Amino acid sequence: MKKLLLASIAALLPAIAFGAESGLQWAYPVAPQGLPRPDPVKTFQAKGTKTGMTLTMAQINNNFGPPDWFPDEHPPMPATVKNGRAPHVRACMLCHLPNGNGHPESASVSGLTANYIIEQMHEFRDGDRTNNRAPVMIEMAKDISDAELNEAAQYFASIPRQQQQWIKIVEGKTAPKNHVGNGGMRFRDEDTTETVPIPANMIYEVASDSQGAELRDQHAGFIDYVPEGSIRKGEMLATTGGNGKTIQCSVCHGADYRGLGDVPRLAGRGAYYLIRQLNDIKSGARKGNSVALMKAVVQNLSDEDMVNLVAYMSSRNP
Ligand code: HEC
Ligand code: HEC
Structure with missing residues (x-):
């Protein structure tokens, strides 16, 4: 009995830690402790660079x-x-x-x-x-x-906008198996073709070129694996306001979500950054004068709504 109780508490723990403040902890990545220290002498070079640099x-x-x-x-x-x-x-x-x-x-x-x-x-x-x-x-x-x-x-x-499509969107039921590594970035697990399911309230934003991302190569973008159907649902919310649940984003962010005056652009930006902002504005972690305009936008959104909205925004041409 005692054993069973302990086991069920243990089973609950990760869920509690994960969802303590919100179900969106995955969007606030932290590098795991104890990663191997980089080799102090090994040098690297980004693919295609003409600088000739090789760096530790x-x-x-x-x-x-x-x-x-x-x-x-x-x-x-x-x-x-x-x-x-x-x-x-x-x-x-x-x-x-x-x-x-x-x-x-x-x-x-x-x-x-x-x-x-x-x-x-x-x-x-x-x-x-x-x-x-x-x-x-x-x-x-x-x-x-x-x-x-x-x-x-x-x-x-x-720099007017992202000069290349930095974020590639892949919509589906599963993503390649991946893990959080250096810098809190997600990297594909090498040597496996296994996949993980994508829950409706989660996105996997994974380096498209693991080594490039670690080398701070400005050509090494990311792939957002978003839940099936999320882009369409996000589009509905963004363009109609979802029967008063939120407000049409283009009113303030511009017709193509490329920004309007000092209101920031949203199109083609990474989903992890965008969803942290929606969640922070909702929770009050991001406040400040102009944020008042966003309050009515976010207050009735569920985690899943936010996932859908940012999946749509990230998928738009920057
Ligand atoms: C009434 C105007 C208004 C509407 C409607 C609006 N926004 Fe905003 N939004 C703003 C303003 C203003 C800011 C910038 C706040 C600041 O300066 O701190 C902002 C900021 C944001 C940010 C943070 C961007 C960044 O660079 O940090 C996100 C994400 C965002 N809005 C998403 C949305 C989405 C999605 C919608 C539609 C569902 C939407 N907004 C509708 C006015 C609006
Ligand atoms: C060590 C890493 C690091 C460095 C160096 C850094 N930033 Fe940031 N910056 C961040 C992080 C992390 C965030 C996002 C925080 C969040 O999720 O809200 C951020 C966010 C921002 C934002 C908000 C973007 C938006 O759309 O609202 C601006 C602006 C910014 N940084 C400007 C700068 C400038 C200018 C410099 C150089 C003086 C700089 N940063 C250097 C890590 C860094």
Whole structure:
């Protein structure tokens, strides 16, 4: 009896830990503890780079000088984006990449307006954006100067939109077996063709090129494995408001969801970033002045509604 009770408590534990605050913990990835340390001497090169660089993982992860594998593909980078300033203002491109496309655990920041980018840095600084991914931004936001922020904001705003389809969407019942690894990113399990079911309230955002993602290669995008039927359901909600459940997104985000004035673009951006924002606005972890406009949009949305909405947005042409 006692044994049985213990077993059933044990069975419940992961579910409790997973769903304690919301059923969307998967969108707030954290790298597992105890991953093997990278080989200090082994060097790597991104596929197709013409720079001739071969770098160790320590060099690739250098907070103040990460690699730019394709320097010909973007405007000249200002110092704040390329190198940052020790000890607190890390190079923006470390996490957001030189083209601003970012990784699932950070954000795509290209093609946002400079005003919006500056405003968000202030929101981080002022305690208005507080999820588990935010501390790195908060640390920088408290130290960055107006001039540094301005040059970084102008740079990312000058890259009109993602220049290639960075996020590929695959809709279906299953995804390739995958795991959370370095940086909190999801990687395909190698040497297996096994699949895992995609629940209706989950998305697997998986590196399309595992090594490329680890090398911070700005060509190595992601695949969003989204639940069957989610894109269509998301489209219905986004375009009709779902009988008053939410508000048509294009009213504020623009006809093709490519942004309107300082209201950010949504089309083609990664689902993990987008859903964290919907969930944070709903929970109050993201507040601040302009967020008030989003409150009525999110307050009646279920986790599944949010999955459907971001599946649709991520699938749109950036
Ligand atoms: C160490 C990693 C890291 C670095 C370096 C970094 N960021 Fe971020 N950034 C993040 C993360 C993580 C988030 C997303 C937090 C979330 O989920 O809300 C983010 C979000 C943002 C956002 C919000 C995007 C939006 O659509 O609202 C902006 C703007 C931004 N970063 C700008 C910058 C700038 C400018 C720099 C350089 C000064 C920079 N970041 C450097 C990790 C980083
Ligand atoms: C009434 C205007 C309005 C409507 C309607 C609206 N939004 Fe927004 N949305 C905003 C504003 C304004 C912001 C930026 C908030 C800020 O500046 O902090 C925003 C931000 C967001 C963000 C965060 C983006 C980022 O870069 O961090 C997401 C995601 C989002 N909206 C999704 C949606 C979806 C999905 C819909 C439709 C279901 C929608 N919005 C409808 C005004 C609106």
